[in-house]
């Protein structure tokens with residue numbers, strides 16, 4: 001991929017669920033390696049990349065709450081799951097000789113650096129891929145909200161939500177085969193139409209900070225590089 005990217009600094013939200021591949025649980029190393037390859041391509045294009053990883057392949061807090069357990073403890077477990085995924089993705093990136101650092105919202109200094117905006121900006125300026133682990137560090141949030149938050153903190157030009165589907169549809173395409181894909185939407189339209197590809201808090205935070213959201217399929221090899229060049233299937237969400 002030699003095409004000129006349209007962005008110089010972006011935030012990639014990598015779905016936790018995508019990392020499990022066809023296994024149904026945990027991390028499929030081949031998938032982590034492939035996603036790392038796509039991030040490496042973005043680096044070769046000269047794009048600075050921050051990554052927020054999800055944890056849904058390992059644990060979601062609501063799973064505890066739905067069985068009568070404590071939601072906050074469940075969310076703590078979910079945030080720890082994102083750290084596991086961040087370490088796996090960092091390992092895959094380092095195998096490709098991509099300089100990578102993991103910054104966690106929850107301090108665990110024996111394992112990785114703690115998040116601070118200053119550290120993130122420093123590492124990005126040094127050309128490192130920065131993986132943001134631990135979500136926002138708070139229960140009752142999601143890694144989509146963490147993506148919007150970190151994007152604002154690092155001054156990312158856009159949030160790239162790499163997910164299971166190739167854009168935002170009129171309804172959940174996994175449930176409604178007649179759902180149609182939007183090419184463009186505004187943040188307001190996503191919220192007003194209740195399009196549930198990202199949670200409301202994440203979309204609202206992106207809207208407030210005028211950060212576009214680009215939803216694309218993370219399963220498409222080379223897809224991230226293509227999307228960075230303005231090609232490929234996606235939905236673009238902007239202010240107007």
Ligand SMILES: Nc1ncnc2c1ncn2[C@@H]1O[C@H](COP(=O)(O)OP(=O)(O)O)[C@@H](O)[C@H]1O
Nearest residue numbers: 015017163164167168169171172174195196197
């Ligand atoms: N209107 C919609 N357009 C696209 N996807 C939707 C829509 N409504 C619900 N979804 C679902 O949202 C999912 C993405 O959200 P999420 O569970 O946060 O995934 P992840 O964080 O793993 O990327 C998609 O896989 C899709 O099935």
Ligand SMILES: O=c1ccn([C@@H]2O[C@H](COP(=O)(O)OP(=O)(O)O)[C@@H](O)[C@H]2O)c(=O)[nH]1
Nearest residue numbers: 016054055056060061075078135136142143
């Ligand atoms: O700021 C955050 C981010 C995540 N989580 C927890 O971590 C889990 C995994 O994150 P998410 O569901 O966003 O992962 P993804 O859907 O991207 O795989 C969530 O279900 C929450 O329990 C949380 O409590 N606060």
